[in-house]
Amino acid sequence: MTDALSRLLETRDWLMADGATGTNLFNMGLSSGDAPEMWNADEPAKIKKLYSLAVDAGSDIFLTNSFGGNASRLKLHDAQSRVRELNRLAAEIGRDVADAAGRPVIVAGSIGPTGDIFAPMGTLTHELAVEMFHEQAEGLKEGGADVLWVETISAPEEYKAAAEACHLAGMPWCGTMSFDTAGRTMMGLTSSAMVGMVDKLAHPPMAFGANCGVGAADLLRTILGFAATGTERAIIAKGNAGIPKYVDGHIHYDGTPELMGEYAVMARDCGATIIGGCCGTMPDHLRAMRAALENTPRGERPTLEAISARLGGFSSEDDGLGEGGAKRERRGRRRS
Amino acid sequence: MAEDDNEIILSELDDDELTMQMMDDLYDGLKEEIEEATHILLDRGWTPYDILTKALVAGMTIVGHDFRDGILFVPEVLLAANAMKGGMAILKPLLIETGAPRMGKMVIGTVKGDIHDIGKNLVAMMMEGAGFEIIDLGINNPVEKYLETAAAEGADIIGMSALLTTTMPYMKVVIDTMKEQGIRDDYIVLVGGAPLNEEFGRAIGADAYCRDAAVAVETAKEFIARKHNQMSA
Numbered sequence: 398m399t400d401a402l403s404r405l406l407e408t409r410d411w412l413m414a415d416g417a418t419g420t421n422l423f424n425m426g427l428s429s430g431d432a433p434e435m436w437n438a439d440e441p442a443k444i445k446k447l448y449s450l451a452v453d454a455g456s457d458i459f460l461t462n463s464f465g466g467n468a469s470r471l472k473l474h475d476a477q478s479r480v481r482e483l484n485r486l487a488a489e490i491g492r493d494v495a496d497a498a499g500r501p502v503i504v505a506g507s508i509g510p511t512g513d514i515f516a517p518m519g520t521l522t523h524e525l526a527v528e529m530f531h532e533q534a535e536g537l538k539e540g541g542a543d544v545l546w547v548e549t550i551s552a553p554e555e556y557k558a559a560a561e562a563c564h565l566a567g568m569p570w571c572g573t574m575s576f577d578t579a580g581r582t583m584m585g586l587t588s589s590a591m592v593g594m595v596d597k598l599a600h601p602p603m604a605f606g607a608n609c610g611v612g613a614a615d616l617l618r619t620i621l622g623f624a625a626t627g628t629e630r631a632i633i634a635k636g637n638a639g640i641p642k643y644v645d646g647h648i649h650y651d652g653t654p655e656l657m658g659e660y661a662v663m664a665r666d667c668g669a670t671i672i673g674g675c676c677g678t679m680p681d682h683l684r685a686m687r688a689a690l691e692n693t694p695r696g697e698r699p700t701l702e703a704i705s706a707r708l709g710g711f712s713s714e715d716d717g718l719g720e721g722g723a724k725r726e727r728r729g730r731r732r733s
Numbered sequence: 734m735a736e737d738d739n740e741i742i743l744s745e746l747d748d749d750e751l752t753m754q755m756m757d758d759l760y761d762g763l764k765e766e767i768e769e770a771t772h773i774l775l776d777r778g779w780t781p782y783d784i785l786t787k788a789l790v791a792g793m794t795i796v797g798h799d800f801r802d803g804i805l806f807v808p809e810v811l812l813a814a815n816a817m818k819g820g821m822a823i824l825k826p827l828l829i830e831t832g833a834p835r836m837g838k839m840v841i842g843t844v845k846g847d848i849h850d851i852g853k854n855l856v857a858m859m860m861e862g863a864g865f866e867i868i869d870l871g872i873n874n875p876v877e878k879y880l881e882t883a884a885a886e887g888a889d890i891i892g893m894s895a896l897l898t899t900t901m902p903y904m905k906v907v908i909d910t911m912k913e914q915g916i917r918d919d920y921i922v923l924v925g926g927a928p929l930n931e932e933f934g935r936a937i938g939a940d941a942y943c944r945d946a947a948v949a950v951e952t953a954k955e956f957i958a959r960k961h962n963q964m965s966a
Contacts, residue, residue, distance in 0.1 A: 429846025429900045430873050473848050518811035585806025641898045641928040
């Protein structure tokens, strides 16, 4: 039996995912410092509203409110014993919203990073990461998620651990990483290296890609990097609505709905199949993205120049795929 | 260690070669080799302070530059910092004994409302790797926590981190409180975090915005040097 996302992908050549979770929840009164996952139990009506905002704005896929729902993150709120419950509730509320949508809508169980650093420098081991992700995955599965959605990962080790956890839960999954450091992930992975890693997984994701990171322009450069490898796997683009700016004592993202509409169309032309937003992407942005995707014919793959002309400059000169970056001359190796 | 003819025997290198080798070994994150070389230099009569500055800090500066330039990434830098810490552990008691100048002490934490600590942890690890003393306040810190700890510890630097656009304005609350209490100039205030930028750092009155952990180390060193110059002037 195929899963709901595969079936939807068979009938459509692009799908729209959702936008920001945190930005929307703060607008609904979530206090900074509180774990958003607590609202799955304490404020279910608001979480339902969060999901409905995305569905009503035209999203085909939305992510559950469970990004920080692993034991390591919830421990910061002394809620590490509630992993299963909070994830199950996140997906259950999502299931209700999706089933009432009147069209196929995918509930994607969000799984964010543990926030820990892998050994030998940090405390995280593969086994520990798999165990934490698996616990979360079982909760999301129990609540009725169609697919698991690993996101904002920086370390390849963590991505691999998540893959194994999804396999243990017997769930199809998608997984994106955050490319925020000179076109690479914080841990130094390039876009093409991610493709290589994904292809080698025993339980590969049905779609992979990039989310968050710097701005919309940087994110599309990463998508071009994926596409240049000739990968056959569906690519996900989930970029931030511009870059946060500090104006008169408060913060706002400088990406307008119009700009995000352009971003969405360009993401599709770059080769992405699943297109959404991340931080700062509100329902107005999603509506503009949906309209742009529906009303704009497909175009040629955009050049880097075209991307920066429409969406703004890149945060770094290159993205690590070029020949540059000469390694330091060493005096000689002492071990291999 | 590989048992071949090319094996480098640290104790057979002269001082210049040995310090160069230490820089390479820091670059490769070889903790045991750094510890061994530190002992050798001590045995040769080097002062702890010279070993710290001329070998370890100098080596970490190269690592920091290559991180800044996108040649090295976080995993390599953390290994290098770990190797550095190995040398530091040997030197630390001796530095205190000999009354050598301190690199500086930093109180660091994520601001009230912010639970995202990976960036803060990286900065703390790299600052320690560069020889600074770190008091880690963890996550979600109110202004009192920063200021009381900084006073109690006699810190030189207050470091604030935020990942959320909703929490970064709290940094201004901390700085404004320092101004009210007339202690703003007692500390170097460094801020960082994914959504921040230089403009924001200036707008809230921080001494500097640090783009990443390597920049944080460089900036801290600069400000501490300036502070020392002022004191001796």
